[in-house]
Amino acid sequence: METLRRGGVIALPTETVYGLAANAEDELAVRRVFAIKGRPATHPLIVHVARAEEVSSWARRVPDEAWRLAAAFWPGPLTLVLQRSARATDAVTGGQDTVALRVPHHPVALAVLDALGGGVAAPSANRFGRVSPTTAEHVRVDLGDEVDLLLDGGPCTVGVESTIVDLSGGAPAVLRPGGLAVEEIARVLGREVPVRTSATVRVSGSLASHYAPRAGVVLAEPSEVAARVAALRAQGRSVGVLGPPTIPLPPDVPRYDVPEDPAGAARLLYMRLREADLHGHDVLVACLPRAEGLGIAVRDRLARAAAPRPPGA
Ligand code: TXA
Ligand code: MG
Numbered sequence: 001m002e003t004l005r006r007g008g009v010i011a012l013p014t015e016t017v018y019g020l021a022a023n024a025e026d027e028l029a030v031r032r033v034f035a036i037k038g039r040p041a042t043h044p045l046i047v048h049v050a051r052a053e054e055v056s057s058w059a060r061r062v063p064d065e066a067w068r069l070a071a072a073f074w075p076g077p078l079t080l081v082l083q084r085s086a087r088a089t090d091a092v093t094g095g096q097d098t099v100a101l102r103v104p105h106h107p108v109a110l111a112v113l114d115a116l117g118g119g120v121a122a123p124s125a126n127r128f129g130r131v132s133p134t135t136a137e138h139v140r141v142d143l144g145d146e147v148d149l150l151l152d153g154g155p156c157t158v159g160v161e162s163t164i165v166d167l168s169g170g171a172p173a174v175l176r177p178g179g180l181a182v183e184e185i186a187r188v189l190g191r192e193v194p195v196r197t198s199a200t201v202r203v204s205g206s207l208a209s210h211y212a213p214r215a216g217v218v219l220a221e222p223s224e225v226a227a228r229v230a231a232l233r234a235q236g237r238s239v240g241v242l243g244p245p246t247i248p249l250p251p252d253v254p255r256y257d258v259p260e261d262p263a264g265a266a267r268l269l270y271m272r273l274r275e276a277d278l279h280g281h282d283v284l285v286a287c288l289p290r291a292e293g294l295g296i297a298v299r300d301r302l303a304r305a306a307a308p309r310p311p312g313a
Contacts, residue, residue, distance in 0.1 A: 004112070007029045012122060013136070015076070015156060016159070016179045018132070018133040018156065019123065023120065038128040044098075044100060045123050046079050047088065048121075049102075049119050050114050051103060059085055060082075075105035076105045079176075081101075081175065125142065126138075126139075126143075132270055133270070161179065172191075177297040181296070213273045215281045217286055222243070225287050238281050241254070241286075242256045254276075256276045265289045
């Protein structure tokens with residue numbers, strides 16, 4: 001991968017979302033990733049590797065539970081946080097003593113990693129605080145010619161970011177629900193794994209106001225959608241609805257369709273949020289999927305999209 005080896009920054013498809021990738025061992029290139037994203041340099045990045053064995057060179061200690069999760073789910077939408085080795089620099093870890101690692105499940109990403117023969121630091125290829133890209137076109141719209149190369153691997157099949165599991169010490173905990181169901185992780189580990197999204201580590205996706213579309217977002221259970229829409233329209237607001245086709249709506253209310261099943265909702269979530277943005281609604285009423293499987297990640301992202309934003313954001 002010549003561009004990465006020369007210190008370039010590329011946009012790369014993965015099964016979750018598109019990543020903005022640099023050679024993890026090239027500090028200048030990693031700094032450019034932060035600059036392009038507009039992300040604070042203290043927020044750590046995920047290091048992507050081609051196969052599970054490679055984590056031993058990036059992590060000082062790989063506990064048995066990490067190997068078990070890696071064997072069960074890699075390549076796949078799972079990120080493990082482990083104690084870092086010297087190979088994981090401050091530029092990548094944001095100065096923390098842990099490193100986040102994952103093996104993505106996408107032929108293009110794996111081919112790039114194989115060709116580089118190293119690790120690739122890659123956050124989602126969106127501007128800081130905005131919705132993650134799930135197509136090459138989304139990246140083009142967000143980052144344009146600021147990347148040296150954009151690899152088009154088609155639409156992402158998972159559609160939300162990886163699930164982050166902290167195994168750096170103490171009991172395992174989920175730091176970000178994502179494309180791998182928490183229930184699956186608990187099943188392999190044979191124990192409950194708590195979701196701890198407000199930990200002290202700097203997980204930028206854990207900021208309350210994140211993954212934000214431009215319209216205001218109002219959350220609703222399926223049975224509440226119609227009443228919410230009616231109330232908002234009575235106030236003169238222009239309203240769109242993000243939800244499955246089974247929700248009854250007045251014919252003149254635009255609907256951004258997502259399947260009823262949680263995995264289907266995850267796959268299309270960001271694409272539909274972007275489509276809704278193009279219509280410039282005042283408010284998007286988002287119908288919440290069931291709180292199970294990938295529905296937990298979808299609810300998490302929608303809750304962050306609905307959170308109050310800092311001025312100017
Ligand atoms: O699916 C994904 O994970 C995508 C694709 C491109 O792989 N990447 C992604 O990256 O979502 P990003 O940077 O948008 O989110 C990575 C998350 C951030 O919230 C970051 O703070 C957290 O991982 N993270 C990275 N290193 C960490 C560490 N040492 N401890 C805790 N959290 C960490
Ligand atoms: Mg992100």
